[in-house]
Amino acid sequence: MSRSRKLHRVSNPDTTERRAQRMLFRHLRDDTNANRGRMAKRVRELQLLLAMDPVEFEQLVARLMEAMGMKVELTARSRDGGVDVRGIDTDPFRGGNVIVQVKRYRDTVTPSAVRDLYGTLQHDRAATKAVLVTTSKFGPSSHQFVGGKPITLINGAELVGLLKHHGFHEVFTVAEAGVDGPEADGEGLPGIEVAAEPARLLLHWTGEDEYDIAALVCQGNRAMSDEHLVFYNNGSTPDGSVRLVTGYDDANACLMVDFDALPAEADRLVIIAAADTENHPAATMAGFAGPALILEAGADQPAAVAHLADGAGTNTAMRLGRFDRDTDGNWDFTPALAGYPGGLRQAVVAYGLEVEEAAPEPVG
Structure with missing residues (x-):
């Protein structure tokens, strides 16, 4: 199967919404x-x-x-x-x-x-x-x-x-x-190896509909590999730098992201929301109302919030935005909305991954 790199843009917000959504996350790698x-x-x-x-x-x-x-x-x-x-x-x-x-x-x-x-x-x-x-x-x-x-x-x-x-x-x-x-x-207490504190990327929306969060670790507009797609069937990248987690009851979905542990060649992290069409074939993004991405970069740092546009009934998946690494090693977030009528499958193909076609259902 050919690898398509074309990005499908459906139901993008108008100019006023774009201006209102122009919010920036920054995960600083400093030594202060x-x-x-x-x-x-x-x-x-x-x-x-x-x-x-x-x-x-x-x-x-x-x-x-x-x-x-x-x-x-x-x-x-x-x-x-x-x-x-x-x-x-x-x-x-x-x-x-x-x-x-x-x-x-x-x-x-x-x-x-x-x-x-x-x-x-x-x-x-x-x-x-x-x-x-x-x-x-x-x-x-x-x-x-x-x-x-x-x-x-x-x-x-x-x-x-x-x-x-x-x-x-x-x-x-x-x-x-x-x-x-x-x-x-720490004297008198045992020595210990300390893992870097990951950032918590929370996704929140209103309503009763269920949606999944997914992340693509990319080099430019191309996913690094199938294993660098984190979603409900693959809960972690091979190095554990991006993982799906549960237990944050003030948000609908959560990703743990250790920005410092992402592969050196990775310069982009794409965030996607998708309807659960496997269990609910008629589901769409129409119920994805009032969505917001919340970045908690650390327990002692204030959270950053970006409010995004509502989903549309013509789509079954939606790209919410991306983190880009600059030359100084900082990660900036930009809302970059795009709708996918073909769901998560269409979204990952747009970033260069090959997806096996599902076998047709037997008649009768």
Whole structure:
């Protein structure tokens, strides 16, 4: 199949809307004292989690899951089979039975630990998905292994973000107070590898219709590979720099983006919203009302918001905009709306990916 690079533009906003939407996100990669201070604070926060009693830490993760709307059960340590917490996610679209393993590590989690959890998931008849939570971080091989599998990896920086997002600020009282003495510099607390804090890209819209968020990691107007399309069937890029996540109940969909970890050759990140035509063939973008992209670049930085145009009933997918990397390494966001009557399939073909045609339904 030939690779089409033509961009289809349907139902673009008028000049007045364009002017109103001309908002800019910027994710700065600086080395200022303020940025170093934020990283030092994050180290102290993770050290506090690492220094917790193992049972207390498991209980904290269980409380977090409850705050995210799950029904939770802590497993008996003598017969947990590698599972620390079990939860039932009641979300009607993305819910299921979840098994969770927590690892208070100071070093990068080994790929073997991720593979072992997958083995546990395969032998657990009740579980539909698995989550591995750590105080440290995961390497690229772990992210690559979980690609296409019902496994979510949550590193230390993301865990801190989730805890704060759901109101567990008291856990980090010492780190936030900036106390004097040994603990202020992390002395007396265990050393730890700190993952870069990813940005949270939240998509919000009004109404009851369900839509999916997708992202394309590109070099110019061409996707880097099939694996660099992040959507409901591929939850992460091979290096884990862009991932779909759940648990942010003040938004309809969320992407975690570690801009610093994106491939060096990548200079564009395209954001797309799409109707769920697989489960709802008649769905369109008509119900995509009042959409807004919200960029939370870090727990201590104010969020940036861009309000976008409503969807149209003639389309089943919609490009919302793109992040572009400039020569200084900064990422700028520009709303760049385009409608796709052919849905997400048409959108990814426009960026150079080949898509297999679906087999025709048998007659009768």
